Amino acid sequence: MKLIEAKQQFISSWGAFGTHWGINRTMAQIHALLLISPDPLTQDDMMEELNISRGNTNMNIRELINWGLVERVLLSGERKEYFTAEKDIWKVVKQIVKERKKRELEPMLQLLDKLEAVEGDKRDKHVKTFVDTVVSIKKLGKQADKTLDTMIKAEESWFVSSLMKMFK
Amino acid sequence: MKLIEAKQQFISSWGAFGTHWGINRTMAQIHALLLISPDPLTQDDMMEELNISRGNTNMNIRELINWGLVERVLLSGERKEYFTAEKDIWKVVKQIVKERKKRELEPMLQLLDKLEAVEGDKRDKHVKTFVDTVVSIKKLGKQADKTLDTMIKAEESWFVSSLMKMFK
DNA sequence: ATATATTTTCAATAAATATTGAAAATTCGG
DNA sequence: CCGAATTTTCAATATTTATTGAAAATATAT
Numbered sequence: 001m002k003l004i005e006a007k008q009q010f011i012s013s014w015g016a017f018g019t020h021w022g023i024n025r026t027m028a029q030i031h032a033l034l035l036i037s038p039d040p041l042t043q044d045d046m047m048e049e050l051n052i053s054r055g056n057t058n059m060n061i062r063e064l065i066n067w068g069l070v071e072r073v074l075l076s077g078e079r080k081e082y083f084t085a086e087k088d089i090w091k092v093v094k095q096i097v098k099e100r101k102k103r104e105l106e107p108m109l110q111l112l113d114k115l116e117a118v119e120g121d122k123r124d125k126h127v128k129t130f131v132d133t134v135v136s137i138k139k140l141g142k143q144a145d146k147t148l149d150t151m152i153k154a155e156e157s158w159f160v161s162s163l164m165k166m167f168k
Numbered sequence: 169m170k171l172i173e174a175k176q177q178f179i180s181s182w183g184a185f186g187t188h189w190g191i192n193r194t195m196a197q198i199h200a201l202l203l204i205s206p207d208p209l210t211q212d213d214m215m216e217e218l219n220i221s222r223g224n225t226n227m228n229i230r231e232l233i234n235w236g237l238v239e240r241v242l243l244s245g246e247r248k249e250y251f252t253a254e255k256d257i258w259k260v261v262k263q264i265v266k267e268r269k270k271r272e273l274e275p276m277l278q279l280l281d282k283l284e285a286v287e288g289d290k291r292d293k294h295v296k297t298f299v300d301t302v303v304s305i306k307k308l309g310k311q312a313d314k315t316l317d318t319m320i321k322a323e324e325s326w327f328v329s330s331l332m333k334m335f336k
Numbered sequence: 337a338t339a340t341a342t343t344t345t346c347a348a349t350a351a352a353t354a355t356t357g358a359a360a361a362t363t364c365g366g
Numbered sequence: 367c368c369g370a371a372t373t374t375t376c377a378a379t380a381t382t383t384a385t386t387g388a389a390a391a392t393a394t395a396t
Contacts, residue, residue: 003295006286010302013279020272022188024384038297043343053386058344079341079394087297089304104188111181118174127171129206129255134178136257140324147331156308162334163315192354211373221356226374247364247371 007036011050026052027060031069034085040073042080068095090156098152105145112138175204179218194220195228199237199253208241208250236263258324266320273313280306 001009011032018028029050034041041049043057050057061083064070069092073082086092115134120127151159169177179200186196197218202209209217211225218225229251232238237260241250254260283302288295319327 020190036298038293115174125206130204
């Protein structure tokens, strides 16, 4: 397989992958493109490679910056802005986990705390099942929260070797 | 907070949560409703509670069954079909992980294997960056695959206590 | 300061996805 | 087998989400 074809497949499947995880296709594709680009790219580079409009490119780059996955690079003597993605995949994963934890898991746990305190007689099976469900989701969620915190702090080497031992 | 209000909040936020994870809102809401229902429900029950059409209800129930999260229940003496969700949240999480691993992670790893074998001179920085990226994603993906396999087999108590020790 | 290059915004539009509802198929008791 | 109850399908429609492109804003060189 030629590089050009391999790149296309990588970008397109990274985009499809993203859509299964609530990330829009273009954002994932821009990220993929930057991951495999040895040098920083301009908006125009991305527009051309991915055949997307300027507005779309701009908005999705900014979103990637918000997620902490892409950053602006200043190239001396250049008027245009350049962008580059973090290439260390472990760091990328940790960053995504960190953001999703903050945006989704933590608000969910807060809500469950409130819902656990529902009024009503626990002998009513409707109340009991509701509370039991909420409590058990909360318990698992709290454990996940702690585990992810540890992961976010960990070095890849440490993390992998711990898992190795754990799952020998 | 009254039960009725708490239920609504739970269902609605479970639905919103789902959409962040590539699951459609209605499917997540049906799942939520079944999770907090002490007894099995019919399609008509769900239609009424969630204010959705018969067709929508039917399709999403079937999808939940495909995911292994819901099952049909036969109630003797009843003509209608009843449905119930697995209530053990650890089992639910394992089932979701198992399915997503099969549907997404494994195909991705297969693709990366192919892409790693791209033609071209590794001294070309475009080739090098591409291969390096593919290899590092693959490495981490393989580790995740193994870890998730272990998790899928694990009992919750064993899993939590292992994590505890690991991240003491 | 002015002209020009570049980035950003956002209303309009397109595309993708979800939902409806009624017809067709199936199931099941009698 | 018949007929009523129930489930399933799917074309039409509605809704949501993504994308465009041109105008406005901003930045920079001279």
